[in-house]
Amino acid sequence: MADPAWFALFAELPRESVVEVEGTVRRSEKSNRGVELFPSAVRVITRSEVPLPLGVVDKVGADLDTRLDHRVLDLRKPAVRAIFELRAVVLAGFRRAFTDRGFLEVETPKLLRQGAEGGATLFPVQYFDQRAFLAQSPQLYKQMLMGAGFERVFEIAPAFRAEPSDTVRHITEFTSLDAEMAYIDGPEDLRATLEEVIRETLTRTKAELTEKDHPFAGGIPELTAPFPRIPFETAEEWLGRPGAEQDFGTEDEKVIGVRAEKEYGSPFYFLVDYPTAVKLHTFYAWRNDANPRKTGYFDLGFHGIEIASGGPREHRIDRLTENMTAGGFDPKDFPGYLEAFRFGMAPHGGWGLGIDRIVWMLTGLPNIRETRLFPRDRYRLDP
Ligand code: ATP
Numbered sequence: 001m002a003d004p005a006w007f008a009l010f011a012e013l014p015r016e017s018v019v020e021v022e023g024t025v026r027r028s029e030k031s032n033r034g035v036e037l038f039p040s041a042v043r044v045i046t047r048s049e050v051p052l053p054l055g056v057v058d059k060v061g062a063d064l065d066t067r068l069d070h071r072v073l074d075l076r077k078p079a080v081r082a083i084f085e086l087r088a089v090v091l092a093g094f095r096r097a098f099t100d101r102g103f104l105e106v107e108t109p110k111l112l113r114q115g116a117e118g119g120a121t122l123f124p125v126q127y128f129d130q131r132a133f134l135a136q137s138p139q140l141y142k143q144m145l146m147g148a149g150f151e152r153v154f155e156i157a158p159a160f161r162a163e164p165s166d167t168v169r170h171i172t173e174f175t176s177l178d179a180e181m182a183y184i185d186g187p188e189d190l191r192a193t194l195e196e197v198i199r200e201t202l203t204r205t206k207a208e209l210t211e212k213d214h215p216f217a218g219g220i221p222e223l224t225a226p227f228p229r230i231p232f233e234t235a236e237e238w239l240g241r242p243g244a245e246q247d248f249g250t251e252d253e254k255v256i257g258v259r260a261e262k263e264y265g266s267p268f269y270f271l272v273d274y275p276t277a278v279k280l281h282t283f284y285a286w287r288n289d290a291n292p293r294k295t296g297y298f299d300l301g302f303h304g305i306e307i308a309s310g311g312p313r314e315h316r317i318d319r320l321t322e323n324m325t326a327g328g329f330d331p332k333d334f335p336g337y338l339e340a341f342r343f344g345m346a347p348h349g350g351w352g353l354g355i356d357r358i359v360w361m362l363t364g365l366p367n368i369r370e371t372r373l374f375p376r377d378r379y380r381l382d383p
Contacts, residue, residue, distance in 0.1 A: 082214065086359060096204070
């Protein structure tokens with residue numbers, strides 16, 4: 001029989017305190033877990049303050065802002081921790097799928113002198129007596145590594161975008177899975193590899209989580225159908241505006257996602273053959289001389305959300321510098337990047353895939369912020 005003093009101690013000890021207990025574990029019909037612990041010694045290691053700003057075992061849910069304000073307590077909930085277990089398995093799966101295909105994992109600088117994606121979403125940084133920027137993507141470095149003869153690289157790293165819009169799918173710091181491949185014949189080589197890598201990663205993730213009876217195992221799709229390639233023009237017809245040459249908005253993407261799933265039985269789909277007028281591509285995108293109206297760029301959608309975007313890059317230095325000038329960039333500002341093209345550069349291409357977006361879609365949660373431990377957005381820098 002346990003000492004009644006323990007009851008008094010535990011009755012008064014605030015929830016979430018940390019204790020060390022020595023005792024005997026016995027089978028018990030009365031307890032939910034089928035066992036009871038009879039203490040012989042108890043030591044309080046840290047007492048929790050009261051009241052808790054956020055309940056950890058309460059059935060009543062708190063709103064997302066309150067949860068994120070007290071994220072450490074929120075992360076103690078098994079249902080929240082489960083998101084990060086899923087995320088870790090997905091990341092491990094991607095690493096393995098790329099490595100098995102001969103891709104080298106790389107890490108490129110996140111403090112840059114120049115951005116590649118245009119000024120509007122760049123975060124400036126005071127870098128001693130110079131101005132620098134946080135990397136929006138590893139784009140230019142991935143290409144430089146093609147110039148270094150690495151041929152196949154991937155990187156899983158933070159990307160920073162000063163997104164002023166407050167949406168459920170944008171955050172200012174996200175994890176980007178970027179890949180770049182040399183000696184491609186065209187965008188289909190890229191799409192085929194991306195499709196394979198996703199299929200393999202999700203198949204492994206589903207198997208591993210199912211074995212553990214994990215709460216997110218059921219939501220991971222079984223990818224039996226090929227990912228359809230939907231021409232931009234077909235998607236425009238689905239939206240009832242053929243030939244409009246207007247980029248797709250959030251609502252359009254949802255409609256396309258539902259239709260793609262209905263017609264092809266696949267939650268993933270490529271949107272291909274973007275018109276040049278729509279995909280406002282930056283200087284590094286390959287120009288399609290055979291059909292200047294179309295780019296080789298594509299997006300990958302998953303349940304109606306864009307999760308990746310990619311295409312072939314320009315490897316001809318004369319075209320590259322022309323594009324820079326036409327886009328308002330000064331080639332003199334990119335000496336290291338351009339040097340990579342001056343001494344032999346293979347045709348190449350790649351893509352960027354948002355890890356947070358794919359994990360978000362796999363969980364079915366309402367907001368992308370839930371997939372990051374400590375998300376950053378327009379208004380949130382703490383905790
Ligand atoms: P969107 O049109 O959804 O704003 P984007 O066209 O700016 O995305 P890209 O520059 O093509 O995105 O980036 C490639 C991928 O990186 C996107 O498909 C997405 O998965 C991810 N991504 C880009 N911006 C964000 C963001 N602010 N928050 C979360 N993920 C992002």
